[in-house]
Amino acid sequence: MAETTENSSEEMILTFADFSNVSMFYINGVGEITLHSGGHNPEDRSFIRSEDLKKIFSGQSINLEHQDPSGNRFFVIGQPIYKDHTVSSAIYVMASTQSMDKSLAAVRNLLILSGIGAFLFAIGITWIMALLFSRPLILMQKATKKIAIGELETRLEIHSKDEIGDLAVAINNLASDLQRYRDTRQEFFANISHELRTPITYLKGYAKVVKNHLYETEEEKDRYLDIIYQEGIRIQHLVDDLFELAKMEEGKVSLYMDRVDLKDIITFAVQKVALKAKDKGLELVVHPSASDSIIRGDSMQVEQIVLNLLENAIRYTEQGTIQIYMRSTFDTVSFTVEDTGIGIPEDELPYIFDRFYRVEKSRSRETGGTGLGLSIVKKLVKLQGGTIQVSSKEGIGTCFTVQFALRTMQEE
Ligand SMILES: Nc1ncnc2c1ncn2[C@@H]1O[C@H](COP(=O)(O)OP(=O)(O)OP(=O)(O)O)[C@@H](O)[C@H]1O
Ligand SMILES: [Mg+2]
Numbered sequence: 583m584a585e586t587t588e589n590s591s592e593e594m595i596l597t598f599a600d601f602s603n604v605s606m607f608y609i610n611g612v613g614e615i616t617l618h619s620g621g622h623n624p625e626d627r628s629f630i631r632s633e634d635l636k637k638i639f640s641g642q643s644i645n646l647e648h649q650d651p652s653g654n655r656f657f658v659i660g661q662p663i664y665k666d667h668t669v670s671s672a673i674y675v676m677a678s679t680q681s682m683d684k685s686l687a688a689v690r691n692l693l694i695l696s697g698i699g700a701f702l703f704a705i706g707i708t709w710i711m712a713l714l715f716s717r718p719l720i721l722m723q724k725a726t727k728k729i730a731i732g733e734l735e736t737r738l739e740i741h742s743k744d745e746i747g748d749l750a751v752a753i754n755n756l757a758s759d760l761q762r763y764r765d766t767r768q769e770f771f772a773n774i775s776h777e778l779r780t781p782i783t784y785l786k787g788y789a790k791v792v793k794n795h796l797y798e799t800e801e802e803k804d805r806y807l808d809i810i811y812q813e814g815i816r817i818q819h820l821v822d823d824l825f826e827l828a829k830m831e832e833g834k835v836s837l838y839m840d841r842v843d844l845k846d847i848i849t850f851a852v853q854k855v856a857l858k859a860k861d862k863g864l865e866l867v868v869h870p871s872a873s874d875s876i877i878r879g880d881s882m883q884v885e886q887i888v889l890n891l892l893e894n895a896i897r898y899t900e901q902g903t904i905q906i907y908m909r910s911t912f913d914t915v916s917f918t919v920e921d922t923g924i925g926i927p928e929d930e931l932p933y934i935f936d937r938f939y940r941v942e943k944s945r946s947r948e949t950g951g952t953g954l955g956l957s958i959v960k961k962l963v964k965l966q967g968g969t970i971q972v973s974s975k976e977g978i979g980t981c982f983t984v985q986f987a988l989r990t991m992q993e994e
Contacts, residue, residue, distance in 0.1 A: 595619070603681070605656075607674040609635065622676055626650045629658050630674060638662045638672040648676065655679040718746045722753060729753075734761040773938040777820055777952055781813040788813075816952075823954040827937065830961045837880040837965060841989060844875040844884065844915055848906060851888040859896050865903040872908035875915050877986040879966040887962050890955040891919040891982050897951065898980070899923030916985035925976040934972065935960040959984075 596619040599606045605620025607627075613635060618624045629648040637644055637660075644660040656676040662669040718740050728736040734757055740750035788806040790796075797803045829835045852868055859866045877884075895904045902922030909916050926934060926941055933939045938953040963970045963984055974980040 599675075602677075604675050604677045606676075609672040609674065611639075611670055616671075620676070621678075622656065623650065629656070629676070634660055635672060639669050641669055647679075655683075715746075718742070718750065722750065725753060725757075729757050729760065734758075734764060770937065774824060777938065778817065781816045781820075784813045785810055785817075820952045820954070823952060823958060827954060827958055827961070830958070830965070835965070837883060839878055839880055839966075842877055842879045842881045842884055844877055844917060844986065845870050845872065845908060847881060847885050848888055848908065848917055851885055851892055852906065854889065855892045855896060858893070859904065862896060862899075863901065864896060864899055866906075867903055868906045868908075870908050872910035872915055872917075874910050874988055875908060876989045877915060877966075878989045879968075879986065883962045883966065887959050887984060888917070888919075890959045891984070894955060894982075895919050895921035895923065895980070902979070910988060913988050914985050915988050916983055918981060918983040920979060920981040922979040925978055925980055926972075926974040927976050928974075931972060931974060935970075 595606060595608070595617070599619040603621075605622035606618070607615050607624075607630065608617035609630065610616045613632075615624075615627070615630075629646065634644045634646070639662065641662055643662070646658050648656045648658050650656070656678055658674060658676045660672055660674050663671045663673055665671075718738075721738060721740065725736050725738050736757055737754050738750040740747055742750075788810050792803060792806050792810075797806060826835075848868065848870070852866055856866060892904070892906075899921040900923065904922075905918075905920045907918040907920070909918075930941050934941065935956050936953075937957045939957075940951055940953040960970055966986065968984055968986040970985075971983045972980065
């Protein structure tokens with residue numbers, strides 16, 4: 583535009599200069615300023631130096647930085663203007679660096695602010711994360727402390743589906759196991775002391791009677807001594823059973839698992855109890871119909887199972903027959919002890935395997951039962967991988983069936 587000398591283009595230049603917020607100086611061939619526009623004070627011309635003008639008139643561009651007397655800084659560009667291939671005049675365009683400085687400062691401020699913001703944000707996030715992660719851990723620490731001092735009802739309310747959640751579930755399980763263990767132990771000790779106190783009271787009482795000669799006949803004395811003897815046996819029985827049960831509960835019982843013939847064990851056990859049955863006038867019948875009866879078990883413990891069931895059958899049967907059946911399938915062998923005794927009421931059946939549980943407290947006291955036999959049986963059966971079932975009708979009889987896995991030839 584500068585290269586055309588029309589007035590209209592000069593006006594255009596001025597307008598452009600206004601729009602683009604720059605100042606312009608137009609210098610003619612003899613070095614006079616013929617046109618000026620923009621906000622720069624036209625009096626300040628110190629940036630137009632004669633050596634620069636020489637350069638421009640020789641066809642070069644120049645650029646420099648200029649500071650006016652009031653301290654404003656400018657970028658200045660000097661450019662030659664050609665007319666008919668020779669430099670006819672020069673144009674200076676100067677832009678204030680103020681806005682650039684402003685935007686630089688703005689960018690710098692923005693950077694500082696965003697830096698501080700990011701820093702605070704990171705701290706905030708870290709804090710929240712730490713809180714999020716440590717809160718359940720702190721809860722767990724508190725809970726385990728409580729559990730440690732015996733507050734076993736303590737439970738954690740953490741339901742997250744991650745490792746923390748799993749840990750909380752494990753702590754809850756541990757607490758409930760401990761609670762159950764404590765409760766059963768308390769119940770166990772209460773039962774033991776009760777069971778021991780009763781025979782000891784008898785022992786003390788009758789021993790005192792005999793000691794102080796508070797009997798009339800020798801026969802009476804013998805009767806009392808007999809009671810003392812029976813109670814002694816009873817205590818021994820109880821202590822033996824308790825010891826066995828305690829060992830089993832602690833998992834300390836060592837089983838000598840071996841090939842065992844169930845048929846032999848039953849025959850042997852029946853021989854052992856035959857005398858007791860005969861004394862009560864009961865008939866003992868064995869029906870060994872199982873073709874195969876080899877199981878994997880501890881022969882002593884299997885015998886204990888059979889003996890306990892047979893003793894119960896004899897103890898709780900007044901007249902009739904006690905029958906022992908054996909059955910085998912292709913992979914199991916079972917035996918059944920069936921009596922014609924007093925039976926067990928249906929609503930009591932679920933409890934007869936509990937420790938110290940006796941159907942009629944007084945009835946087995948007379949017969950010497952402590953209520954431990956069946957709980958031992960159940961534990962022993964389970965330890966050897968078997969199952970036990972019971973069915974009974976009051977006044978008609980009871981039927982216990984124990985089943986084991988058959989030991990096949992391939993397993994040898
Ligand atoms: N064959 C049975 N007929 C009727 N009742 C039975 C029979 N077997 C068990 N019971 C009932 O189940 C209870 C529990 O039996 P369990 O063998 O555990 O204890 P117990 O015979 O009383 O004492 P012990 O510890 O000396 O065996 C018995 O007290 C009895 O009331
Ligand atoms: Mg018994």
